[in-house]
Amino acid sequence: MSDSKQLRDYQVDENINGFVLLKQIDTRVTNSGKPYLAITVADRSMEISGMKWDTTENEAAALKVGEVVAISAVRQEYRDKPQLKFFEIRPTTLGEPNNPADYMASGPMKAKEMEEEVNALLFQIVNPTWQRVVRFLLNQYHEQFFTYPAAKSNHHAFAGGLGFHSLSIARLAQSVVKQYPNVDGSLLLASALLHDLGKVIELSGPIATTYTIPGNLIGHIVLIDEQIVLAAQELNLDLFSEDMVVLRHVILAHHGQLEYGSPVRPLIKEANILHQLDELDANIQSFDNALAETNPGEFGAKSWALDNRSIYKPTEK
């Protein structure tokens, strides 16, 4: 597969010979008892699944999810959805591509660009307590912040999604601060940058993302709260000063409702605004995901991330 030709570019019945990222592989058995492989691969352009109808006992065992593999396959269509029929799938050998990052969907910004914008934002956090905590934690989880996705699936589920989502909210926050008097911009920016940082513990990483055990048992909201408390300790900040209590509240409350996992409802204006901007950014991203798979003038499939709505894509802009 040449650099320029991506999975999305192949037509039905066209042959594909090249390298892709292995996302999932299972050995299954047909009704008549024959084993086959169910495979999902991806590159930057899309994710696609399919079958390899004959397989040997050890074929799947030799392949590792999250690594680059070489494939030979043909592009097909099944119930309006693209699929592959695989002829061959094997690990790459010496000299062949082997960097998974080259085959991962990425967000609209490079880590470098995000980092620069975040650095500039830090200067707008004029409250010294909040600035120290944000700097401390962004330093501690620097790499993860710019490479983790913001979710296992749904909105911002791409490498770098966590940083990009946080940055998008910070941008919206700046617009709100400019438009409305009496919004505490330092508090809003500090919490925008930290609110989802617990995901670097909740999720396993950018490739083949799953929930970790602390992720499932504690959840990213409390996980970041704990990190803030430890940072305060490290920085000799008074845990029960108003600044510290308020920052923890804004972040704990960012899911907006108890039933969505926040242990407290937003009781401070900036907590409420953060929650609403988080939802706004996540929804826009979810709509864009759904629209990408919908034809103009039609309704898309029911979207789990949009509360099972089947959204409409207008014909004319």
Add this chain to the structure above:
Amino acid sequence: MSDSKQLRDYQVDENINGFVLLKQIDTRVTNSGKPYLAITVADRSMEISGMKWDTTENEAAALKVGEVVAISAVRQEYRDKPQLKFFEIRPTTLGEPNNPADYMASGPMKAKEMEEEVNALLFQIVNPTWQRVVRFLLNQYHEQFFTYPAAKSNHHAFAGGLGFHSLSIARLAQSVVKQYPNVDGSLLLASALLHDLGKVIELSGPIATTYTIPGNLIGHIVLIDEQIVLAAQELNLDLFSEDMVVLRHVILAHHGQLEYGSPVRPLIKEANILHQLDELDANIQSFDNALAETNPGEFGAKSWALDNRSIYKPTEK
């Protein structure tokens, strides 16, 4: 009452002699059978209630809610809340102030300023169908749009609140359009300006605002939809063209959920954004209302507009 001295400026036990707007007046009977007056008056600075302990049979009948009255009273305090004890209350006579508008709370912008900003916004609605409908209806309800409140109570319940709330959303919409690609700015602006216009039929007017009968039986969401349909007819626009259907949908869906009175959920990206910006602006206003009555470092009273939350006002900015 001199121009400069407002109701909010009087201290406890201080005498008040001046002109105010009459908001409510009832004749009641004490436990021991004596009639008295329960009165609410207001000026630009605040609304305040109190009693006039002796009254005659016809005193209340001579006074009209929504008009300017002359009062003589003393400022008191009851359970932490300010009240008045009235000695005299009478209609104004020739030569005395009589323009209710001079005593009404108003929003942060003058009608004139809002009008100019709206006029500028209209040019950003590049889709001709939407622009024609918006111009037609803003023209038809021009005066009401800039003088009606956006609610009977709660957020934006001041004269001009409707225009100001619509404008605030339009400003947020512009920030969103700038930040996110592929948002239809024309659609978002057009619907931001029209979404609450049904309130000019739902509410009785800027003074002593109540719900009208069509307001209660039909509601502002369907009332504006009907006006859009009549406008389309007047303008010879095809009611079932995608432009018309989409505009009606975005406005019908702006309460976001069926249980909040929208007959359809947002199925178009811009419908979802409008709903979220509407909620964001309304919530900020509700927080500001609650914060205005809360001391720094304390929790306020439970706020109906904020889902019974008792909000916190941080000490330090």
Add this chain to the structure above:
Amino acid sequence: MSDSKQLRDYQVDENINGFVLLKQIDTRVTNSGKPYLAITVADRSMEISGMKWDTTENEAAALKVGEVVAISAVRQEYRDKPQLKFFEIRPTTLGEPNNPADYMASGPMKAKEMEEEVNALLFQIVNPTWQRVVRFLLNQYHEQFFTYPAAKSNHHAFAGGLGFHSLSIARLAQSVVKQYPNVDGSLLLASALLHDLGKVIELSGPIATTYTIPGNLIGHIVLIDEQIVLAAQELNLDLFSEDMVVLRHVILAHHGQLEYGSPVRPLIKEANILHQLDELDANIQSFDNALAETNPGEFGAKSWALDNRSIYKPTEK
């Protein structure tokens, strides 16, 4: 297929050669990669699905959903449900049956009979405003009213179901008017006839019924409200007279609860009665549908239209 022998009459293993209505056809691929056809056909007696295991590239393309087709097949049983195994399926040729209406399930009344009963009912609407609106709209959508189904699936999902359902409610309404004093019979009848008329815009038509774009984005409740407003305009009726406001309210409120899509709850007695009669008639129809597929002395399958209840059919009448 002779006139007298319907799909429901065939036994397992019996061969069928005849004409049916094509409801759905899809080309699919077996696990081993071979294409086949998944087909649904129907006549007045039932709807039935099945496979044609060998097919050619263009076979499906030559057939059109909603038209009469000739089939050769055998009746089978799969997991207690009837199915067909198709040997042949082709368009009809000259001289063969080709009227879809001859193969469509129909309600218990003919359009002609319904029309006569409706005409008689119109005279019972003594209020001139309501009578003019009802006459205007039943005239405008005359054909659709008596041929559309009342739903895509569920209750009254047969051709003519819309008219029949409306008529059934009108009959119940007459019983209620007779039994209870002080019920406004004109209002109840007028709204019974109009309440679901928006479905002639919400649904695509009697054959292969789907939701239209305005159906999904606006919904039948608001669609008929808009038509009433336009009719009032046409008839020079005052849109904000009590008669017009009340009629719109009763129809807007007929789903009874906001969460079921009514933008207002019933605030007028007749609105509440209409809602309850609508539900009563729909439920009886849904029970009859479920009972038709249930053996006496047994519980049926879970019924979506009955809130997932699995209903019981008593043995003895």
Add this chain to the structure above:
Amino acid sequence: MSDSKQLRDYQVDENINGFVLLKQIDTRVTNSGKPYLAITVADRSMEISGMKWDTTENEAAALKVGEVVAISAVRQEYRDKPQLKFFEIRPTTLGEPNNPADYMASGPMKAKEMEEEVNALLFQIVNPTWQRVVRFLLNQYHEQFFTYPAAKSNHHAFAGGLGFHSLSIARLAQSVVKQYPNVDGSLLLASALLHDLGKVIELSGPIATTYTIPGNLIGHIVLIDEQIVLAAQELNLDLFSEDMVVLRHVILAHHGQLEYGSPVRPLIKEANILHQLDELDANIQSFDNALAETNPGEFGAKSWALDNRSIYKPTEK
């Protein structure tokens, strides 16, 4: 009070001297420590409350709720609601009226009339099992069935309300049976007559109605079910015959939803119909109650029985 002059007939400031039914009496203390009586009395026309401002220690003790008393009072108005100011209240003496029934609101039908209609209905229950059970229980609770109210407050809260409500549903049931084929009229009539009969155990009686202990701890739905089971035992009917199981189900399910106190949801068509007719009749009665206290062209007070709706009474009939 002459026979012809009822409480509803007195004007504001008019004196009342006559006999009424005592509904409630409490000794209370004013803010300044003086005891007074809070009294509610009624006759057939209305219920009315008020105060007697001076009282002695034993005055209230000498009066008994549920008995006829002699009063001297004046009719007043307080916050738009009628009230009485009592001058004297005393037990009646020999020769004065003393039959509470003469002062109780009653339904639109006399017990005698209801009884005749019920007797006629019994012949329409053709299933012998159901007929025997209904006859047995209506015989056992004959007097209560025609004199108890159907509720402590809300709909049908008048003496005889139980019988009248049951009869109203039976009438609706007959209309439904006539209109829809395949409805089991015997089952529907039998259960219409029995469905609320548990209220003769749940409630204390027609005067000063309260909930009994079994009423609160078991509830009328299970109380009637138990009576049916005991009746079946007495009549040597097989408790687990389909007839008996079905009858118990229809009655147990008549509140329609678990959260409204039915231990099972309606799984039989007639159970569903009974539930809907029960709701329809109760709602019409609740609307009529609310409308009786609402002026034409206005909205009434929020009605608890109507889920807090504030209903509208149209001007013109």
Add this chain to the structure above:
Amino acid sequence: MSDSKQLRDYQVDENINGFVLLKQIDTRVTNSGKPYLAITVADRSMEISGMKWDTTENEAAALKVGEVVAISAVRQEYRDKPQLKFFEIRPTTLGEPNNPADYMASGPMKAKEMEEEVNALLFQIVNPTWQRVVRFLLNQYHEQFFTYPAAKSNHHAFAGGLGFHSLSIARLAQSVVKQYPNVDGSLLLASALLHDLGKVIELSGPIATTYTIPGNLIGHIVLIDEQIVLAAQELNLDLFSEDMVVLRHVILAHHGQLEYGSPVRPLIKEANILHQLDELDANIQSFDNALAETNPGEFGAKSWALDNRSIYKPTEK
């Protein structure tokens, strides 16, 4: 299959020749039209499903669910779940095992042991009314109480589960009585023993358990209430004595909430305690079921009985 070797003991690819209990058998058709058998069998160690790929017309008809069958099969694995591929399945012949009870999962206690513990408990019910009712009903349903499961599936779905679950709650009840003063131990024990006894009517029996018609239409809560009422009649106990009303209440309320099928909420302390102990015991059993199928250090499958939670099994004890 030797006594010692149970289904759970076989490895993947190992052959099984022996006797098992037949739980379910269906004839199905492959996509290519060939009939096959879908079979579920069980012994004390586990339940397992699989296919027999060739079958004759009458093979399934000769086999009876709930009986012992002889099988020849091989153990396989499909999507991480164990399955069987059957070569042969036939009824047992003379001299071969034929007692289903030998192949049924059973609880941790034998019927005999449970019976002895229950007998001892009866002496702790010092209130004579309650003791007589409990003795009467446990006598009447003696065998079923110790052999029925407590559910069709979910918690305590093994033979003897009903008695064991009741006993477990009675044990918890004793701990509570010991720890808290003023808990009525007689009432709590009596109702613990009776609370689920209606399941002997609601369920079909210990083998191939299904819901009976009275089970579905009346439910076990009302079914046991009816039996208590009949017992009281038989024992000449006053149905409306406080003892009888209280006992019926405690049992009717044991699901704790109306939406879970109790017609009344717990209004007596012991009713509330019974409800909570019932839930505690059921939840512990459901967790144990889920933990049995989960690897240490991992999350299990979503459990319907635990409200769709995916539970975690810690590594170290």
Add this chain to the structure above:
Amino acid sequence: MSDSKQLRDYQVDENINGFVLLKQIDTRVTNSGKPYLAITVADRSMEISGMKWDTTENEAAALKVGEVVAISAVRQEYRDKPQLKFFEIRPTTLGEPNNPADYMASGPMKAKEMEEEVNALLFQIVNPTWQRVVRFLLNQYHEQFFTYPAAKSNHHAFAGGLGFHSLSIARLAQSVVKQYPNVDGSLLLASALLHDLGKVIELSGPIATTYTIPGNLIGHIVLIDEQIVLAAQELNLDLFSEDMVVLRHVILAHHGQLEYGSPVRPLIKEANILHQLDELDANIQSFDNALAETNPGEFGAKSWALDNRSIYKPTEK
């Protein structure tokens, strides 16, 4: 007031001269404009409110909530509820009683007794990680644990209620561990002792208890989680070891449902058991509170702590 005579001992009309704890005091104004004091006082036996009808400007200012005061008053009854009419209320002087603790309701156990039982329990926590964390935190908050209430109002709202409630759950836990195999007793005991310890930060203290700012903005569930994290840091325990993650989970999940403020649902068996024992103990206490104010054979007032149920107190034990 002699030591032996408590507030509960006084009869109606009896004079009281003695010392009590001042719980609340407000200056209010009668309808006729005269100021008066609304006062609540308490001793170990009960809390009681009342008025002092004449007061001076500074009288209330001289009195401090939470301190002992001298009163002269008379016991009265108002609407079935006891009240006081105060003649005098003043601060105590030198030599008079002044220890608030002598006038506070206390739980059934002394701090000393609770401490001994807790110390014995600690040895049953065999897991060293959990034991060290529990010892560390009980040491750090030693005094508060045995003197704080478990709530501002509702269940266990007495001094020492926190320790007593925790101990009660630990006792129930021991019964459960004894009855059920495979319950981790160490985990259950450790979390029973810690689960509500966050209340020592959430609440202001044993006297005149209110919520603190961190209490309202963070809540006791997250507050104790943070303390556990800091303790782990102090004790050099690995924050992400299974032991630490599991302990935090069990405590975070102890409210059982997200909507009750737990940020995660119980996913570990012991978490579920802790939640259910917490609810059981709290409910028994709430029932006992309600029963203490209810007459035998009657229903009590609606209890907020019991979800607005009006509970029944049986006559006979």
